[in-house]
Amino acid sequence: MKTLIRAGWTLWLPVLLVTIWWFASANSTNIYVPSLSRIVEVLWRDISSGLLIDAARVSLTNLAVGLLIAAAVGILLGLLIGETRRLRLILDPYIHFFRSVPQSALVPLIIGAMGIGAAPKIYTVAFACVWPILLNTIDGVRGVEPTIRSVSRVFGVPKLLYFRRVVLPGAMPQVVAGLRVALPIGIVVMVVSELFASNQGLGFYILNSSATFQIPETWGGALMVGVIGYIIVIMFSLFERRVLSWYFRSGAL
Amino acid sequence: MTTTHTRAPSAETKAPRRSALLQRDWSLLAQRLGALGIILALWQAAVLTGLLPSITPTVPEVTLGLWTAVTSTSFWTALGQTLSAATAGWIISCVLGVFLGLLIGPLRWLDRSTSVTVEFGRAFPTIALMPVILLLLGATTSMQITMVVLSALWPVLVQSILGARRLDPGIADTVRIYRIPRLLWFRRVLLPSALPFVTTGVRIAASISILAAVGIEVLTQVPGIGRMITLAQEAQRWDLAFAYLFFAGLFGWTVTALLARAESSLLAWNRQASG
Amino acid sequence: MTAPQSIHTGSLDVLGGEVLLDVSHVSMGYGDGEHEKRILEDLNLKVGHSEFVSIVGPSGVGKTTLLRGLSGLLPPKRGTVSVAGQTITGPHPDIAAVFQDYSRSLMPWMTTRENVAFPLQGQGVGRRERNRRAEESLEEVGLSGQGDKYPWEMSGGMQQRVAIARALAYHAKVLLMDEPFASVDAQTRFDLEDLVVNLREALGVTIVLVTHDVDEAIYLADRVIVIAEKPATVVDVIETGFGTVRDQVDTKADPRFQDARGRILTRLRKA
Incomplete structure (x- = not known):
């Protein structure tokens, strides 16, 4: 009963908004604003035909590969730069500069230079996402307790083991925070790169629909991307809670 | 303001340290320049050896491109267009987000009612709506500003709600005991109390505003620096495209640095009180 | 006697x-x-x-x-x-009140004087008058001339004096x-x-x-x-x-x- 009341409190507004949209758009005469029922209808049609599923698979693969590259490069470089004070001081302004480049501006350059396939999209995502991960990892490494550091040194822990078992876990909360920042950037860059030029993926579905004046499909594709993005972000925060449970429980927050 | 012993490291104690660093560390500057040289040399080598795609401009070409860009009026016009669209959207987002956030945050029923909607809005990649908004509003500046607001509103809103939620119960009681009127409470209590959180949202919103404004220009016919990059790329003027990209980065960097500085001076009390 | x-x-x-x-x-x-x-x-x-x-x-x-x-x-x-x-x-x-958690009832973004004068501002008292009353109350609790300090620049005892001064300035019975x-x-x-x-x-x-x-x-x-x-x-x-x-x-x-x-x-x- 109590959970029901709570669910009611949290869900009434979204339900109301969707209902309003449903009925307000039901008799829409504006060709650019199709009825919600029509949008749902075409969405369902293209999902069950597998068209949208394939498109989503392409987009999400690009996103995942790009993010993985960014994470690998960002974390490795971050550990290295974070541990070496001099290197950190020298490179600091350049990292901040690259971090500040509006990631969407990279899209025409990379796609223009490398063509329309999957690789340039993956690179764009990777390039855009690497900077927040790198910066956060550096911060995380710097934040590792000096006592823990000196203890490791006193016991002569080998360098590799030291990185793997001391520095990396210590920096983990910051690394994950970097991934959290990078994730939405990656999604945006993925969408922009596909909207810019593509022949497959969710962005292509939207682009193609709008170019051929299939308005309900355009809306449907946009909603689909939005919902997928939302689900990814929510899943990530669940993952974060699991991976960092020691951190949350230790009350370090 | 003579007591310094209770203070955490602050802007005041940092300033002399920084100048000392500069005096002592000419070598750091030299090393930074050296690092820049190495980066540029690597780039040049990568282009010449064919590691980067052959159309990538060489370092001298980009340097020339930078000069061409700075001396052309169209570049400055484009930069101005991007700047004004991003700024307009950013300001609207900030005003709207702070107002709504400070309204929602202190009211528990409203907070609970809106939480799912706000979460969804924040996680929703707004750029996906671009084709739809483009259909509705056309490739206009108002479309661009709308998109910027739809993207940048959320961090401000979420941070403002968080900030308003954490109003100290002791202060809340005090405000009630002394029957502080609603408007004064909003201005002198809730707003300053939420400010440390709000400024974070405002700072994130600024980066997102630039990202969205440039993204819209890249994807549509809306004029601005993003459009210039696309046009340069289409015209195979890679030197110019890289130069514009460089300036876009410089622009973003300047904005971030300015906001960080404004924030630390605005929130001097917060650092002291909690540090 | x-x-x-x-x-x-x-x-x-x-x-x-x-x-x-x-x-x-x-x-x-x-x-x-x-x-x-x-x-x-x-x-x-x-x-x-x-x-x-x-x-x-x-x-x-x-x-x-x-x-x-x-x-x-x-x-x-x-x-x-x-x-x-x-x-x-x-x-x-x-009715005025002084709570246990002085550090949490004073607003860290206001100076001591502003904290003391704040309830008066709420009652629509003009700036000069409320500053005068705030100064008076600060003097009564032994903090004259400390109005420009921020609460976090003061010791716990001084902060509690400020909270008392705030109650006094309110002129509650x-x-x-x-x-x-x-x-x-x-x-x-x-x-x-x-x-x-x-x-x-x-x-x-x-x-x-x-x-x-x-x-x-x-x-x-x-x-x-x-x-x-x-x-x-x-x-x-x-x-x-x-x-x-x-x-x-x-x-x-x-x-x-x-x-x-x-x-x-x-x-x-x-x-």
Whole structure:
């Protein structure tokens, strides 16, 4: 009963908004604003035909590969730069500069230079996402307790083991925070790169629909991307809670 | 303001340290320049050896491109267009987000009612709506500003709600005991109390505003620096495209640095009180 | 003059003169119906002008809840609180309060002067007048010339003085204090206690203080109300008869002080 009341409190507004949209758009005469029922209808049609599923698979693969590259490069470089004070001081302004480049501006350059396939999209995502991960990892490494550091040194822990078992876990909360920042950037860059030029993926579905004046499909594709993005972000925060449970429980927050 | 012993490291104690660093560390500057040289040399080598795609401009070409860009009026016009669209959207987002956030945050029923909607809005990649908004509003500046607001509103809103939620119960009681009127409470209590959180949202919103404004220009016919990059790329003027990209980065960097500085001076009390 | 050297069992009514604060059949609690958690049962108490009343009881007995009731922050389940003949329905201009957590009741983004003047700003008092009153109150608590400092530049004892100054500047008739000296060291605590004694004498404010510290309750008050048990009820009332002047050494060595102390501690141990 109590959970029901709570669910009611949290869900009434979204339900109301969707209902309003449903009925307000039901008799829409504006060709650019199709009825919600029509949008749902075409969405369902293209999902069950597998068209949208394939498109989503392409987009999400690009996103995942790009993010993985960014994470690998960002974390490795971050550990290295974070541990070496001099290197950190020298490179600091350049990292901040690259971090500040509006990631969407990279899209025409990379796609223009490398063509329309999957690789340039993956690179764009990777390039855009690497900077927040790198910066956060550096911060995380710097934040590792000096006592823990000196203890490791006193016991002569080998360098590799030291990185793997001391520095990396210590920096983990910051690394994950970097991934959290990078994730939405990656999604945006993925969408922009596909909207810019593509022949497959969710962005292509939207682009193609709008170019051929299939308005309900355009809306449907946009909603689909939005919902997928939302689900990814929510899943990530669940993952974060699991991976960092020691951190949350230790009350370090 | 003579007591310094209770203070955490602050802007005041940092300033002399920084100048000392500069005096002592000419070598750091030299090393930074050296690092820049190495980066540029690597780039040049990568282009010449064919590691980067052959159309990538060489370092001298980009340097020339930078000069061409700075001396052309169209570049400055484009930069101005991007700047004004991003700024307009950013300001609207900030005003709207702070107002709504400070309204929602202190009211528990409203907070609970809106939480799912706000979460969804924040996680929703707004750029996906671009084709739809483009259909509705056309490739206009108002479309661009709308998109910027739809993207940048959320961090401000979420941070403002968080900030308003954490109003100290002791202060809340005090405000009630002394029957502080609603408007004064909003201005002198809730707003300053939420400010440390709000400024974070405002700072994130600024980066997102630039990202969205440039993204819209890249994807549509809306004029601005993003459009210039696309046009340069289409015209195979890679030197110019890289130069514009460089300036876009410089622009973003300047904005971030300015906001960080404004924030630390605005929130001097917060650092002291909690540090 | 030879003072009567024994303590009296006091009354919940005022000895003579006008009633300023009238607590009538007040019960406090949380929740409703079957789920109601009763904290305080049927309290009757009258406080006269310029009187100093302490309410003492063990930790967790519901003293803070009672004070929230008296201040209008939390409406009583039953009964009424009235000040100067007026039943209160919420925070009232005749009532000011000083809480235990001074550091959390002062606003860190305001200077000391702004903190003290802030309630006056809420009442529409002009800038010059409220700054004048703030300065005056800061002087009364021994902080003259410190108005430009921020709370976090001050010690805990000084912060609590600012909270007291804020209550004074508000010109309320009744000052409620909830464990006001619980978070400061012993010496500061004595200083603050004497400050409150002197303020009462100089300004004639009526003070109701809630504390778990028996010594403090006796030292400061004209009447000590002892509450205990669950839900809390009045188990004893003691009249100290010290007059308006106190001394940390002499008063505490006074046989009446010792008598009262023994009597209250025994009573609370039973509870």
